[in-house]
Amino acid sequence: MRSIRPTAVRLAAIGLVSALALTACGGEDDPKAADKPSTSQGADTGSDDLPEIPADLTDRLKKHGIDLDEWKKGGWKNWDKDQWLREAEDFVNPVIKDLWKPERMEDAKDPVQTIDTKAASSSDAGVTDPEPASVEAQEENKPYWKHAAPVGKIFFDTPEGAAVCSGTVVKDPNNPGKSNLVWTAGHCVHAGAEGGWYRNIAFIPAYNKDGKSPAELQNASAQDIAPYGQFWADWVSTSGEWIDGTTAATAGASYEYDYAVLHVQPEQGGKSLEETIGTALPVDFDAPSATEIGTMGAWGYPQAPPFNGVQMFKCLDKPVRLSLTQSAPTMFRIGCTMTAGSSGGGWFHVKPDKKTYLVSNTSIGPAGSAGWLAGPQLGQGAEQLFLQMSEKYGDK
Template sequence: MSPISRTTRAALGASVVALTMVVATACGPDNSDATGAQTAAPTTAVTSAAGTPGAAPVKLPTLDELKKWKFEDWDKWAQQNVITPAVKGFWDLQKILDAKPVKPGPGNAPTGQPTARPTAATPSRPASPAPADNGDDPLPKVVQEKPVPHPYTKNYHVNGKLFFQDGKQDYVCSGTVVSDPANPGKSNLVWTASHCLHGGKGGKSHTNITFAPAFNSAGAVSGGKQAPLQQAEPYGEWGAVAGIVSPTWADEADPEYGGPWSQYDFGIIRVANPDGGNKSLEEVVGGSVPVWFNAPRDQITGVSSFGYPAGKPFDGMELEHCDSGKPVRHTIDPSRPAMLTIGCNGTGGDSGGGWFAARDGKQVLVSDTSIGGNDNTWEAGPYLDDVAQHALEYMSKRK
């Protein structure tokens, strides 16, 4: 399977982003406590070129060791991965229109290697038969994405477009305002994919990361129309001031291809009010979405994915959704939780967009778009287990 990441990036207001990487290797989800014993001897060290000068490298633990990390451990890790401030006023409408989903390298991905969603073409899943149950199910029937009607009703305003730069190239992704456990009703947290925030193995944190909630809600830039950027961004541009990505992504990922790292392809950023006011993102947009961790797979039903696909036939200006029902499993590394997979014809730019399901009659987030097929008939996202939960808990408590 060759999934493609969906990414297009743009610059933000002056802000510093601390991206924390967490390692997720081996074994599936459980309900272990996040606190506890000292971390065992780590195996691999990862430091960002933009990290805190002179800071001692923080080594990556195994998944079981990671579950025992305390706040201080996560904080030391975060200090290694501070990205440069975004340039205020960097993004204009033309830059956003020119931003592209990340493309994979020439040719198809190697057999068994998915391509990340930032591209427009992804090789399909290998057709060879698998063992009786290795965590794979038959691919679901394709579902056509549909645009959310303009103007977006309030419940859709938690969805937004994410801009960033990788080197000198501008890219776009998608994201979702999620609930902050330590600050109920006042969240400044946005959920997205790791590949929308970091370049993977040997790479760096992306720059100029910005979130525009309810982008183009009124349809001001639909159908090739030109309008002042303010009309396309009803809530302005919220620059990232801190963040965290899966260490599996930072330590292993080849961003041009999907692989075992895609099974932990999630990321979280904290954003700041562009007006400098005290109102949180959740208060401004009118809501947030709780995240359902370790959800029983048989209870994850009625899934709808949201995002701003930018690869053809889409143009990245519309919030699209796939109402795909119950996801099936896709596994690259059987020692890690199988990904959730839905039928959807989304393209690059969808990456990081939220997957919603119902729990006790309320909308919750169960995954984010990570990879997909080169024929644009399916998309897959990570199963959110303890590692993802501990990442959110850290970001919630971090000042």
């Protein structure tokens, strides 16, 4: 374990904690109880009030020879190459009621994304700063819905089994106050050049709201685990660079473009995600470079040891630059001991208008240790992807 940052940096981080307005609207005791979906996670509610399946979704499945009923009965487990949809326009993710029960969540593993530090630092020494000192991750204050409601956990299925990432509820410019958009990493939704879209992607904001231990969660209520319910992705977009890039970690892959946006719907109907949790964060696509931006904070649910995947943590540090290839933008890098599972979690900074903005997401960490995290700079390409999602699917 590397040493903690000096006191001066830690004081700056404390100031950022008070400035980062990640809180939800609502009372002191419970997160907008009247607005929460009435589902009982992990139990059959007897309700058939499922979201209407869009006609184009059924058509897309049929186009690829997939029967919707068979898919829901387990056909989604077929990861044969000819059944694994990979192109941007081919994403499908039908809601499968009660699929994400507590036991499946517990079995979900992190999609480890690490990179050899020597390969990284030798890619372009001119734009790669010295590795930052490690910053110890701190657990978020409880209850999570009160202090970091936009942050949540993403569950999905891969050929290797159930997997987890982190995500953040972000504002939808075309649907103010009614956003259904979640920001995460590209590797949390798509396997890249060697595969296709992951399946059964669902988002749970403020997961495990009271920060219970894994043992305590064994007897936790559905409301403890998912205080706002489950939200399934009905459309996902990630960068073309991520879809087409290499998946070899030491080759740089396309981590500079490792970002994605989910459009979600409540598993059993209800208000928009933003209305339900009471808040969402704007995205800054024109953030200063790492040398100018000042302190940033990263939030997520790290799972690889020594963490357990069910509790929310955060790190705060001044970013430095990390370059993987000379032809791609440099990445932000901060000292942080969070591990895999925090992938996709939002990085935030406070702009001069005193508002908190999402500026990146956790993409990679070092191979063989846990001392730093890196995330992509969100430029014109990320903004275009985001606006297209908002314009085409935001009001669905």
